Amino acid sequence: MLPEVIEIREFLIIGHRALTSPDFSLNDLPGSAGRMDILCRCVNTALFLSHELRRDVRVHLLLLGEPAPPVLITFDGAAVKYLNPDERSAGSLIQKALTRGDGESTPGIFASKQRLAETIAGKNLIYLHEDGEDIRKAEIDENALFILGDHLGLTIEEERLLEKNRAKKLSVGPEKYHADHCIIIVNNELDRRGKWKLK
Amino acid sequence: MLPEVIEIREFLIIGHRALTSPDFSLNDLPGSAGRMDILCRCVNTALFLSHELRRDVRVHLLLLGEPAPPVLITFDGAAVKYLNPDERSAGSLIQKALTRGDGESTPGIFASKQRLAETIAGKNLIYLHEDGEDIRKAEIDENALFILGDHLGLTIEEERLLEKNRAKKLSVGPEKYHADHCIIIVNNELDRRGKWKLK
Numbered sequence: 001m002l003p004e005v006i007e008i009r010e011f012l013i014i015g016h017r018a019l020t021s022p023d024f025s026l027n028d029l030p031g032s033a034g035r036m037d038i039l040c041r042c043v044n045t046a047l048f049l050s051h052e053l054r055r056d057v058r059v060h061l062l063l064l065g066e067p068a069p070p071v072l073i074t075f076d077g078a079a080v081k082y083l084n085p086d087e088r089s090a091g092s093l094i095q096k097a098l099t100r101g102d103g104e105s106t107p108g109i110f111a112s113k114q115r116l117a118e119t120i121a122g123k124n125l126i127y128l129h130e131d132g133e134d135i136r137k138a139e140i141d142e143n144a145l146f147i148l149g150d151h152l153g154l155t156i157e158e159e160r161l162l163e164k165n166r167a168k169k170l171s172v173g174p175e176k177y178h179a180d181h182c183i184i185i186v187n188n189e190l191d192r193r194g195k196w197k198l199k
Numbered sequence: 200m201l202p203e204v205i206e207i208r209e210f211l212i213i214g215h216r217a218l219t220s221p222d223f224s225l226n227d228l229p230g231s232a233g234r235m236d237i238l239c240r241c242v243n244t245a246l247f248l249s250h251e252l253r254r255d256v257r258v259h260l261l262l263l264g265e266p267a268p269p270v271l272i273t274f275d276g277a278a279v280k281y282l283n284p285d286e287r288s289a290g291s292l293i294q295k296a297l298t299r300g301d302g303e304s305t306p307g308i309f310a311s312k313q314r315l316a317e318t319i320a321g322k323n324l325i326y327l328h329e330d331g332e333d334i335r336k337a338e339i340d341e342n343a344l345f346i347l348g349d350h351l352g353l354t355i356e357e358e359r360l361l362e363k364n365r366a367k368k369l370s371v372g373p374e375k376y377h378a379d380h381c382i383i384i385v386n387n388e389l390d391r392r393g394k395w396k397l398k
Contacts, residue, residue, distance in 0.1 A: 027226055030285050037285040044240075045383075050350075050375035085377065086229050086236040087286045134395070151249075173387045174394035176249035178284065184244075184383040188372045195373035196333070 009190060010058045010145040012119060013042045013179055016152045018063040020071045022098040026088050033091070034065040038150050040090035041180035046187070047077050048085050054187070060119060061094070072114040073097050080108030117161060120145065125167035127159075128182050132169030135189050140170075146186055148179040208389060209257045209344040211318060212241045212378055215351045217262040219270045221297040225287050232290070233264040237349050239289035240379035245386070246276050247284050253386070259318060260293070271313040272296045279307030315360060319344065324366035326358075327381050331368030334388050339369075345385055347378040 017034030024033035029040060039061045046059040057077040064070055073094055075083070083089055097105040104110050124141040128148050147154075147162065154162070172185040216233035223232035228239060238260045245258040256276040263269055272293055274282070282288055296304040303309050323340040327347050346353075346361060353361070371384040 027287070030283065041240075041243075041284075045380060048377055048380070050377055084229065085240075088226070173390050175390050177383075177387075178247055178249055181244060181247070181383045181387075184376075184380045185387050188376075188380075188384050191372050191374050 007142055008056055008058055009054075009187075010060065010123070010143075011042065011046045011183055011186075012060040012062060012145055012147045013039055013150065014062045014116070014148070014154060014158065015039050015064060015150050016155070017065040018061070018150070019065045020063045020068045020098065021066075022095045024095070026091050026095070029087060029091050035151055036091055036094065037087055038179060039063075039094070040087040041178075042148070042183055043075055043083070043090040044085050044087070045180040045183040047075060047080070047083065053077050053080065053083070057187075062114075062116060062119065070113065070115050071098065072112050072119055074110045074112075076108040076110070078108065082106055116158060120147070120162070120165055120167075123165075125162060125165055127154075127162050127167040127169050128172060128179075128186070129169050130171050130176055132171040135170045135172050135186065138168070138170050140190070140193070146183070148182055150179060206341055207255055207257055208253075208386075209259065209322070209342075210241065210245045210382055210385075211259040211261060211344055211346045212238055212349065213261045213315070213347070213353060213357065214238050214263060214349045215354070216264040217260070217349070218264045219262045219267045219297065220265075221294045223294070225290050225294070228286060228290050234349055235290055235293065236286055237378060238262075238293070239286040240377075241347070241382055242274055242282070242289040243284050243286070244379040244382040246274060246279070246282065252276050252279065252282070256386075261313075261315060261318065262297075269312065269314050270297065271311050271318055273309045273311075275307040275309070277307065279305075281305055315357060319346070319361070319364055319366075322364075324361060324364055326353075326361050326366040326368050327371060327378075327385070328368050329370050329375055331370040334369045334371050334385065337367070337369050339389065339392070345382070347381055349378060 019033045029037040055078045059075045061073045097111040123145040126144050126146045172182050218232045228236040253276045258274045260272045296310040322344040325343050325345045371381050
C-alpha cells in the first residue's frame with residue numbers, strides 16, 4: 001500500500017473515456033486509448049522538475065472508459081521509477097499497471113478499483129474550474145487534493161459529489177486551460193508559497 | 200513568408216541535439232531524434248488553450264543536431280493546421296517540415312536555415328533563467344521573444360549573444376522547471392496581465 005506521508009500535494013484527473021484494459025497502442029494514445037495522452041501529460045506536469053521528480057506529489061488517474069471502469073492508477077512521486085517525461089513513457093507504465101491489475105505494478109505505481117467517492121473521502125478538495133476564485137488570492141490547505149477533468153470536463157454527478165464533499169473552486173487564470181497546463185500553474189503557485197513567500 | 204502581425208507573443212526553444220533530418224521515428228522522439236520530445240511539448244504548451252489554439256503566439260524551434268544544423272522551424276499560431284496536443288502530432292509536423300526544407304511545409308509551419316543571431320535580431324528578448332528577476336514583478340515588453348534552452352540549457356556562447364542583444368533575464372519560480380513548463384507559466388502571466396489586470 002501507499003506509505004503515510006505528512007505533507008503531500010495530490011492531483012486527481014478524471015479520464016472519462018480512458019481505457020481500463022491494456023489493449024491499446026502506445027503509437028496512438030489519443031485514439032486507441034480514449035485520450036490517454038491527456039492523462040500522460042498530467043503525470044509529466046505533476047511530477048517533473050528539471051532533472052528530478054517531485055517526491056512530495058501524488059497523481060491519481062481515474063480511468064472511466066471501457067471495458068472495466070473504474071480503475072484508479074496512482075503515481076507516487078516518492079517511490080516512482082522508470083518514468084521519463086515523454087508521453088509514451090507514462091503510457092507504457094499505465095499499460096503495465098492495467099496488465100497487472102490490483103496492486104503495485106512497477107515501483108511507485110498502484111492500481112485499484114476505487115471509485116471517485118472513495119478517492120476523495122476525507123480530503124481537502126480543490127476543484128480547478130474557470131469560475132472559481134483566483135488561485136493567487138486563495139487560501140490553500142496543506143495536503144490539498146486538486147481535481148481536474150479531461151477534455152470533457154466533469155459530469156454534473158461528479159460536480160455534485162465534489163460539492164457535497166465541500167470542494168473549494170479555484171481558477172488558475174482568465175483562459176480555459178488544458179488539465180496538464182493547470183497542474184503546472186498550481187505547482188508553481190505552491191512552490192512560490194513554500195519558497196518565495198515564507199510566512 | 201510569415202505575415203506581419205502587430206502584437207504577438209513569441210517563444211524560441213533551442214534544441215542542441217535535435218535532429219535536422221527527418222530520419223527519426225515518431226515512436227522514439229527522445230532517443231531517435233535528439234530529445235525532439237522536449238520541443239514537441241513546447242509546441243503544445245505555447246499554442247494550446249482548451250479547445251482552441253493561441254492565434255497570437257509563434258513558436259520557433261532551433262534545431263542544432265546532426266546532420267545539417269541549424270534549422271529553424273516556426274509554428275505560427277495564426278495559421279497552423281493539423282496540430283493536435285499529443286507529442287507525436289507536433290513530431291510528425293516537424294518531420295514534414297524537415298522533409299520539405301526551406302519554406303512552408305503545412306499551413307502555418309515554416310522551415311529555414313536561420314541561425315540564432317538572425318532569429319533574435321531586433322527583438323525584445325527575454326531569457327528565461329532561474330537567476331532572473333521574478334516574472335510576476337517584471338515589466339514585460341509587448342512583442343517579447345522568450346528564449347529557453349532544452350535539457351542542456353544554453354551554451355556560454357549563446358548566453359553571450361543574448362547578453363549582447365540586451366536580453367532581460369526573468370525567472371518563473373523558485374524551482375528549476377522544464378522548458379515546456381516555463382512556457383505555461385509565461386502564458387498564464389501574460390494572460391492575467393491582458394485580461395485580469397487591465398491597465
